[in-house]
Amino acid sequence: MILNNIEEISYITAAVLFIIGLKKLSSPATARTGNALSGLAMFLAVLVTIVGRTSVTWEWIVIGVAIGVVIGSLSAYFVKMTAMPQMVAIFNGFGGGASGLVAYLEYYNNSGGLITPATSLSVMISVIIGAITFMGSFIAFGKLQGFIPSRPILFPIRNIINGVILIATLSTILWILVDNTHLTPIYAAITFSLILGVLLIIPIGGADMPVVVALLNSYSGIAAAATGFVLENTILIIAGSLVGASGIILTRIMTKAMNRSLANVMLGGFGSQDGSSSPVLQKEERPVTTASASDVAMILEYARSVIIVPGYGLAVAQAQHQLRELSDLLKPKGVSIKYAIHPVAGRMPGHMNVLLAEANVPYDELKDIDEINGEFQRTDVAIVVGANDVTNPVARTDSSSPIFGMPILNVDQAQTVIVLKRSMASGFAGVENELFHLEKTLMLFGDAKNSIEEVISETKDL
């Protein structure tokens, strides 16, 4: 009894620490402490579980934990910051897989005994969401890592096939509620869910992966909470729900930033058409003004305020460090520098901020869309590096454009706009960017890294 109480009290303490830990993520200044508190909560929960149980065997526990510690610490230590989306994706899969396995094993260990319908239902939810998360995350990981083509892979009547499998999956729940004397319904549910995990994610294009990863993040939490229902374990329910809520919020933020519905993302196929079938067909050669690196250096020399707009192209070119070097040169000349970061600038929510933080850009210079959009009209120069669709003014003005209504950065309101870009190719949405054709816009063509290096050396020579 006493031991049981200690366990419950420790779980509640851990839950409180998780909540305080997440609350401290509300500011970069306290976030690191918050993460440490969450880690402490986890340690407490694990410790009390190990102490409180009289396990029959220990060898499986030791082996499993040892392998996990090695894989976890090595991947955390060596992962490149550009590869964070892949890491989070595969970890979501691990979480979902572990939850499903635990729920199944608990059911298996108790089979033959008395199992309530509520337990059966929780097991099925955990196993189904766990298996979908596991396979779906693996596919998302493959697409981000590049061993599965990142373009949408479409197959005929896919929505009908997915619908049928979904119904089959759900009917296994009814099956087990009617007859829980054997394990066949669980095996059927696992098989269907694994297939569903593949089929649901494979038609979704690489650029929509931020939404998918956020959604699977949420699923991994919900699967853990469902396993908590199976084990009647409070800390699993609470921690799982926190993660579930976090994933849902991030999913909503990402779909809103893309001006798409979740259904539209999940049905897949977006961005699979090539430019020829795009509704905006005017591919005529319209004039753009080009600039040289020395022109750019000159303009920056006389600017008082500069906003840098980084996009995923920046990360691809690995030009963050050069960009920071350039701003370090300009700051002593009295130029104020800020970074305008669109929610979909990277490959996952907040990705660009991490990449810039890695390049030593102070976080108080990183501004999100709502903070910065009013400032463009008071800014001398906006530099766009590797961003496209999120700067296209037609999203505000042209109701016939496919990106109409998408929240964009008001780059066109700056006095002068400098765009660093490899070519005139259109962005992910296949829409031509009106920004490039404005009179105030100067195009500096070339690889972003080389271009910025040239601007740096020109600035030094001034």
Next chain:
Amino acid sequence: MESLLISATIFILAIFVGYEIITKVPPTLHTPLMSGSNAISGIVIVGAILVAGQVSNPLSGLLATIALTFATTNVIGGFMVTDRMLKMFKRTKDKEK
């Protein structure tokens, strides 16, 4: 039935608490939030320890070991990589020192 109701109450309240605190996380920390919540969803390690202690045959043992490996990877990897990222976030002031 009673225990289901208790579980459901905890679940619903925790979702609300989660929603309230996580809405306040600024966009700049969304990636660490995701990797940190990866680590937190590794809480299923508790469940994995419970079932791994009760296994009765080698196949279940193997499955329990896999579950533990997955969960431990999440916990260790998630917290460590989040810390690595958060360490990089510095203010202008901190840099001038």
